[in-house]
Amino acid sequence: MKLLCISDETDPLVYSKNIASRYADVDAVISAGDLPxxxxxxxxxxxxxxxxxxxxxxxxxxxxxxxxxxxxLNQYGYKDGKVQPLPPFGGEFSDGKVLYDKKHDLIIAGLGGSMRYNKGAHQYSEREMYFRMLKMVPRLLFNRLFRGRWVDILITHAAPLGLGDDTDRCHQGFSTFLTFMQWFKPRYLLHGHIHLHDMNANRHHVYKRTKVINIFQSYILDDPALGKGREDGKNRR
Structure with missing residues (x-):
């Protein structure tokens, strides 16, 4: 399975009239946030x-x-007291959810947001992120029982603590994500938030059995084992 992964900044190679030919062979797109x-x-x-x-x-x-x-559900929201329609763009909102893509037999979970560093929206303390994760457990357990594994990909915005994060409060990673990887054994954790000013900088880390990848701007993830029911599932339960 081939995935186009994007985050944080638009990529001129993606935002191009040649996108259809350049990425014709991707099966799905993953975004870790901070994009319009x-x-x-x-x-x-x-x-x-x-x-x-x-x-x-x-x-x-x-x-x-x-x-x-x-x-x-109504496809309408309110802003400044006025009704505002949601853009009908058709993306799958994965934040705080566990989703199953039946066509590709792919299980995706999402935990967006960053560490709280001011009073802005979608910022969380470590404790708050932990309880967001716990709300996913029933659905993850269902997957484990009926699909043979907990989850294939965890999409986050922030990085896991100590794995490609930074030292300032805003860009500090979550230890909750380390717990998630230890308990639920996703094949991948895909995150953004940490901008790579040197595109040759290391994007990859490994924790337990999970590959952690910073997908800043754009990244192609090509893994033939994804979307095949996790043939190695017995070893990863």
């Missing part, structure tokens, strides 16, 4: 592929509408 919804709409309309996304700590104009299930 219009960018997602362009990608989906150009590639006609499913897109799974979480929100980061920027580009949060529509966050409250996605978090309010009743507003999302």
């Amino acid at each position: 919804l219009k960018y997602y709409e362009f990608i989906i309309s150009s590639l006609n592929k499913p897109l799974f996304f979480v929100f980061g700590n920027h580009n949060l104009e529509y966050l409250h509408q996605f978090n309010d299930h009743s507003l999302l």
